[in-house]
Amino acid sequence: MNAVVHAKATSRHLLSGNEAVARAAWEAGVRVAAAYPGTPATEILENIALYPDIYSEWSVNEKVSVEVAIGASLAGSRALAAMKHVGMNVASDAFMTQSLAGVAGGLVIVVADDVGLSSSQNEQDSRYWGRFGHLPILEPADSQEAYIMVKQAFDLSEEYEVPVIVRMTTRVCHVKAMVELTGERIERRAAGFQKNPQRWVMTPANAKPRLPLMHERDRTLRKVSEASDLNETLKGSDRRIGFVTSGPAFMHVRETFPNAPILKLGFSYPTPLDKIRAFAGTVDTLVVVEETEPLLETEIRAAGVAVQGKDLLPRFGELAPNVLRPAIKPLLGEPYAVPSRPQTDLFPRPPTMCASCPHLGPYFALSHIRNLNIIGDIGCYTLGAGHPWNALDTCICMGASLSMAHGMDKGRGESDEKKHIVAVIGDSTFLHMGMQGLLNMIYNRGNVTVLLLDNRSVGMTGGQENPGTGENLHGLPAPRVDFAKLAEALGVRPERIRMVDPYELPTMVKLVREETKMEEPSVIITNRPCSLTDRFERFKSYAVIDDQCTGCGNCIDLGCPAIFVARRETVTAKNGKSKELVFARIDANACTGCHMCVETCAPNAIVQPKIPDRVIRIHPHG
């Protein structure tokens, strides 16, 4: 339960930026919200789902989510789509043209940039999309501002008939901060779709007359941004350096230089250049602090205002106080020595797959078969690139595995002549953008072995539902896609579609071996749910009989975090060479009784101790 869902106006709450966005959307009268899960934006839709007044859904990808929101807007409803930064790349095809047509009901796209790159494949600055697509951008610095700005974004969107981007970052989405609620829901009836082909049918003839209107809108919005109280000047007492800043960087600037004048841009695009010019005239030196690219800085400089920024500050990562101090203090003639930290030369804790993760079986198989090029995708299974499997060779973006594998097959070099090409993709990523790659490969007579790891959830973001789950965002029953039938419909021969229990290691290894030898595409589909979701059933844990363990280390190769090395011993083998033995134990608290490791143990040292049977359901959110 979430108390804020029922909270009255003028109450104070500790909310994440994502929770604040959800509350604001509810108050703003949003009727439709859609998203595909992606860190750090996932919780926006999870929280919107708690408000029964809003229709909300997990869409199959970000482009679809934006199109759903556009459709709702055209029907006259206020609508919201939320996504992580790389989701914007997928969604851009839709909003780049809708920008020309404009909107009817307020349409807000909330995008969360992973500044600091904590859980993504790149660190891109989504503010470019505002400039590229002629869309205004609001940039909250914390939860309170996210709450205020999302509400304003809807008003702005409706008044100027334009989709509005609210640009968040990880440090806004996931920080919990005090929010004072000032309103409750204002119900807004959908006005109904107003047919108008010249406006909504973007053929060249109809799109062309919209171009000057879009540019006129830019000029109007710049005036709005110049006058907006979201662009606020803090006077400050030390006028040697004045800062122009936006988003959470503002908080870091204010923390580090409490007496400096600051022009804080909440409505950061179109850039309020007159306001910035006037501010520049009141300070000795103007410094722009923005995460991450020098967008404001470039525009300010182009407007003829002397400014510093990325000559002092990094172009990537968070601009936290520990970055600002050493970069800016010398400018004030205050040399700043980085505090010496005692060295803590400690082991790392790289993320690992979970105990009984259904991906362990496939990766055990892949790590035991030679001559494979393994083309990966986005999901927990990307961890297969790490220790102890070392069985993933590429990863770039959602769905790329199948198409890249196909290209690698067609563009084979001599050294790869005997290699088999494998693509590894999860259920959700396959449905997001992978299906097209499979269709393309079949159509063009490619030869790739596809491992479709179906764990019935969007695992990496916390086990959210997708069309392969059998449930929707609200946990209600939903049609479940049949992956085997889908693969067959796309053209894979039925003989080459193999269903396998990933816990049955010998079968798993045998199937991958067989299918990679085939001179035609094949799809191997695993069928165990993610072990962190409530779709997973937990059984009695296993233990190692110490006397029977021979120290072969096969079970360790599985990479299950419930199995650990109890001791090591170096012995001399029959051939005279020395050999290291590793004796294993199983952590009874972590083990879920999946029995995968039993198959790796020749001396049958892994057994279930005789304790009463118990089945425990794991609840991910409990």
Added chain:
Amino acid sequence: MVDGITNILVVGIGGQGIMTAAEMLARTALNQGCDVKKTEVAGMAQRGGVVSSHVRFGPKVYSPQIDAGEADLLIGFEAAEALRWLPWLRPTGVAMVNTLRIAPPVVSAGLYDYPADPIGALTASGIEVHAFDAGAIADALGNPKLVNTIMLGAISDHLPFPADVLKKCIVEGFRAYKPELAQINAQAFDAGRQAGHA
């Protein structure tokens, strides 16, 4: 109202309840009329990674992040993790540490070593360290999940508000959502508070 800014760093491993403990501290500070910010650095933490949760409260908080050398309190749910974050503590700060040791697979595989005596290394740095086995206390109370409340009890006498304010926030939270656990958590808080003085 609390004067000045208090910086608390809660550290451990994904799945230990670090974020919940930090949330309790943040809520209590909010109830005391403070401005509060709480942030995590948790890259894919659910999968065995390092988790650090920063809690900052006072009259007005801007940046959510605690810088190196600026934490007033360090709550370590695991011994090596407390050592990892030691540079974040002020020389005058206090470390409250669970002696639990969790070696990740890369240590288990022999690629790295787990420090022989993390608590000793913490103490040798000259800061005030309190270390005890929170898991043993939780087991004695019959529920390993109580470690969270035990650690909060242990730190409660080092906060800028009375220990009972934190205890009340925790117990009332349980009363609202899991009433059957309210009493045992009150006990765990008291046991932790006592252990924290060791």
